Amino acid sequence: MDGGVRLLGLGDLAACQRLAADREWGQEDRKWRFLFSVGDVYGVDDGDGELAGTVVSTLYGQDVAAISMVLVAKRFERRGLGGRLTRHAMDNAGTASFCLTATEYGRPLYERLGFKAVGQCTTYIGASDGPSRRGVSVPVEAADMPAVHALDTEVFGADRSRLVDGLPFFCETLRVVRDGGGIAGYGGAWRNDDRFVVGPLIARDAETALALVDEIVPEGPIRLDIDHRHPEIIAWAEEHGLRPAFTTTIMEWGAPIANDPARLFLPVAQALG
Ligand SMILES: CC(C)(COP(=O)(O)OP(=O)(O)OC[C@H]1O[C@@H](n2cnc3c(N)ncnc32)[C@H](O)[C@@H]1OP(=O)(O)O)[C@@H](O)C(=O)NCCC(=O)NCCS
Structure with missing residues (x-):
């Protein structure tokens, strides 16, 4: 692994997809492209032309950001990279609140960062x-x-x-x-x-x-x-x-988000809320 976290561009899309495949996630070309257009995609290079990890933050106004696509290549897991990437995205967004949808793998990591479960999604x-x-x-x-x-x-x-x-x-x-x-x-x-x-x-x-x-x-x-x-x-x-x-698990961090789950029937995507 080399260097710090950098902002990725569309030129990194194929590497993001190879990383996703390493975690048995699909290509999701349309979703990645939309995330690149509405959010900030960050990654860490593995020093060998591939990505070791990614994270996306999507800012909604000044106060709320959604965190998604927290992915770490299997060969780099359990070294703190997932936590480091998530913290980097949160620091750069600088919002008072964050939302995300956690897989069973991600949930302990987010809990350590102070995220609280607010709901379940099937x-x-x-x-x-x-x-x-x-x-x-x-x-x-x-x-x-x-x-x-x-x-x-x-x-x-x-x-x-x-x-x-x-x-x-x-x-x-x-x-x-x-x-x-x-x-x-x-x-x-x-x-x-x-x-x-x-x-x-x-x-x-x-x-x-x-x-x-x-x-x-x-x-x-x-x-x-x-x-x-x-x-x-x-x-x-x-x-x-x-x-x-x-x-x-649907999770939130920081100041309560003034949303109305009763009228929010389906998200755009788990990555976006
Ligand atoms: C979830 C995921 C991103 C975690 O990435 P990671 O880099 O392994 O995460 P971290 O290293 O920050 O933390 C994971 C574990 O490593 C441990 N760890 C962190 N630093 C460590 C170190 N130096 N030595 C040993 N263990 C360490 C953490 O305590 C944690 O342990 P636990 O899960 O037993 O509680 C990764 O498993 C992944 O890509 N999974 C598939 C995709 C996915 O589900 N992503 C989440 C979407 S919500």
Whole structure:
């Protein structure tokens, strides 16, 4: 391993993906590219042309940042590198609060850094027949974006402008439920390797959320990362024949984030909240 932590660029994408493969994570080309565009990707070189580790921080306004893609090559594990990378990303973001979704491997490391568990998330996977209804939502238009921003900020508890601006390009489907001058909810789905991730999904109530999910779900292999605080989405997944694949822990650090989990039905991605 040589040198310190450096800010990576798109030229490092292939090395990030080789590191991910070392940990049996997928290529996730679309997700990595989105993270490079909305976040700061950091890495440590292994001195042999590859990366020893990575971490991503995505700033949401001045106060909150999401931490993700904490990856350390097997040959460098248990030397403190994961902790060092995470601390570096936190110091550089300099926000009062952080959020992340931890795997069972990452959780002890984050607890040592002072992160606290606030919830559990189970990833459901399976195959979908595509939308089962139409008529509640419409495809997002530029004129809807101010309302999407406003609802997202209110529910997430931080200003995710850059990410929200990118959603119409990142998502294969992005629909809103209009309500007077504003919106009652928005939802999307995006392609990650060989399956669609259903999310983000933010809505004022479960009825709107379930209508949206029925209208945004693409045909084919799908994945939903479901917060256990949303049994109605778990019931939807089970009714549609999806099965639980693995469970992760939703964690926060620092000043409480003024979010509203009751209206945050599905994250954009575990990496982004
Ligand atoms: C999770 C992950 C990033 C941890 O990376 P790491 O560099 O091994 O992490 P650290 O070394 O900082 O800490 C891990 C362990 O090493 C121990 N450790 C740290 N420095 C050490 C040292 N000098 N000597 C011996 N052990 C040490 C820590 O106490 C910790 O031990 P524990 O897990 O038994 O409590 C790595 O295992 C990984 O990439 N896993 C797969 C991907 C993943 O799940 N990432 C997390 C996403 S949320």
